[in-house]
Amino acid sequence: ALTMKGFNAKLRYSSHPYINVSWRIYSADIVPAYWATNINDIKTAVDRTPFHTKYVVSRLKDEQKDEVRLLKKFLKGIGVYGAEIKTSGFSGYLCELLIIKYGTFVNSIKSMASWKPPQLVSIEGTNSTEIDNKLYGVAPLVVPDPVDLRRNAAAAVSLKSFETAVLAAKLFLTHPSKDYFFPRREAFSNDELSNAVKKSGRCPVIAIYRVAHGVAPDVLWGELRRVGRKCVNVLKEGGFKVIDVRAWSNEESIAMIFLDVLNCNASVSRIHIGPYPHMGPNSLAFIYKYVDSPTSIGPWVGDDGRLYVVKPVRYTSPIDALLSNRSRVEGKHVKLMFVAKSIDELVKKVIPLGVSKGEVLYWLTEAVFKRPPWLTIKRASSI
Template sequence: MTSLSEIKREVLKRVKPTREEEQRVWRVVNRVVEKAEEAARELGVEALIEVEGSIAKGTWIRGDKDLDVFIILPREMGRESLKTVGLEIARRAAGEKWLESYAEHPYIEAEIEGFKVDIVPCLRVEKAEEKATAVDRTPFHTRYVKEHLTEEQKNEVRVLKQFLKGIGAYGAEIKVGGFSGYLCELLVIRYGSFERLVEESADWKPPVVIDIEGHYDSPGKAVQVFEAPLIVVDPVDRRRNVAAALTEEKLCTFIAASRRLLEKPSLNFFWPPPREIPFQELIKMVEDRGSHLAALRTGCPRVASEVLWGQLKKSLRGIEKLLETYGFAVLDARAWSNEREEVVFLFELEKVLLPRGRVARGPPIYKREEEKRFLESSRRRILAGPWIAGGRWHVFEERSYVDARRLLEEKVFSASLGELMREELRRRREVLIDAELEKLYREIEEFREELADFVVKKPRWL
């Protein structure tokens, strides 16, 4: 059996950037920095231009295309200056292809030689706790990691990042709910190596507390401040949990995958094999377990990824609740988008057609007003009853909807939806049941592996 150390060496060979790639990255970054410095001089602003993120810290992975350049303005200029002079410097540094994006305040997203360069204005502060916006803290993160991470540990971070990518747990964005790059760096600083981290995490039991700088007297004190399964106190800001965006699902995925990696090391954890399963096989799997697939297809709003996935997650919860409210048991649910023109809400249902009637249980007999309301409200839908059982009124009433397709077509707007998705659903929507999903499978190539993962359930790394 291949050892974990051998696997790690092979992973590092594949993920460590080549010298040529490093030179290309720094050529692009330095050009942006020079243009930003020139723009600041022209505008008479004493701005400090810094490279941030994994590039600056030396923990980036081969093929990464995201670069971060920060325009650090004097604090006395105030937050409004970020939207005016800060943004103007960023525009001049961006070149020809750029767009304005928004987080707490605007920044410029530029495309230069195939790289996505975020040019972000922020304010200079003496301590991270004095920040006016979240990004003001970023330069402190960069400095802390550069001071505490050895050259060898930078490679440990790279291996960890690829492991998390392989198991679908890398990225703190809403879409993933996983580990951020900064969190990866802090975990390696804390545990020293990738192997030690997976060995320790295999025995984690939430809440897990990591406080590298000892900001709190005890783990219990940190737990009182932060409610989260993993608490990693930011070394530069004691009020922040670096793992706040990490969902319990992704933490559990990491723990489970760490255990399996230790038991049976394999490159499949880092690069899971693709799933190429013909549509008819997928449908047969669902038929064999006696359940059904339902998909609601619609358009994709043209917004930033974070905004989109916030809308998708909210809408998915709302539609799932709608189905459950009308008696359709949801076995699994997922939202998918190619983030361009397509959105699909995908459900596995116990049944797509329900019996005409259902038993509705009313209030206890001794609650007179509630009893009266129940019997009056259900009168028009009664198929049998009412009768008393267990001290309560019961009726056998007619369901409002027996067909999941009709429910999704007619009542979707009564669900709690994100407003942008509500607009898209008004423009176009299509409900597909079971074999009808072949239309999606054929028309949207990117959706095929998502559908296969949804049907098979088992993680590809397992």
């Protein structure tokens, strides 16, 4: 075990090993790096950091430091500050680059309000034809790193974070408010949440996972995202319509996935699409399988020329669907403990596991009502 006098130290693994040290409410990562005198000699991503520091110190004016702080606080308020997997947003370095480019916070926001993906932001005014085409692709925001133009300094920014920033920028310009910097998170009670869910006829289920000891946050959140998608697929196959999926974790022991299901009652039957009759031996196999089946209706040839049958649904409830596909909806570091079919049940079962009730209710409130706390339209006079 790792010990550092007076500190709580943990050995962690991301793409490379590093040490997390904490003292009271403070936490720091100690990350090893290779020293390089030229950017082309770096061996790991971390080795780039000294070059970034040197670049920012040389280009950022003293009076721009507060502009950087404003931009960071704005992006933090709308939930897109941080390049880690959990947030998939704007890194501190990217904020510094944007202020170097646009001069001030307000000018950055004005530019952001007109961004369209894929958006190129060239800090040093590099011509767009000089940009390595490989920087494009899935990234909605392309900011060639001025110390290493082959790298996209905004590669971590997801489409959700990109569009969130654009929306917040547009709204801030028309309805400026302190709320973007200090959003007021609300926590409703179990009863209020349950009533809201009931009124809208939704049937959210919450899957609770045990998190493996010592897993690095980036690994954990990557797994939670994949597991969330798998849950949605499993429910969809079972005939349930999932309109929203959100993850929460204390990054230590417990994780939860909120699956907002629109239809509380599964239908009794489902339609099963078969092959086209002209397709090899498959079409006859389909006929042989279903023609005398006492539980199915059909087969028949649809207007689109394909074979169809109507079959009984596989699962009676979302919980049944998830538990019947346990191995598909787990990850290497997240194992399914149970699935709660109501907010009451969740709160009752999860608090004894050592999770903060306040934290859970903040998260559930946004999961149920969905409007992010910063997303309000207020008169400018209310500032």
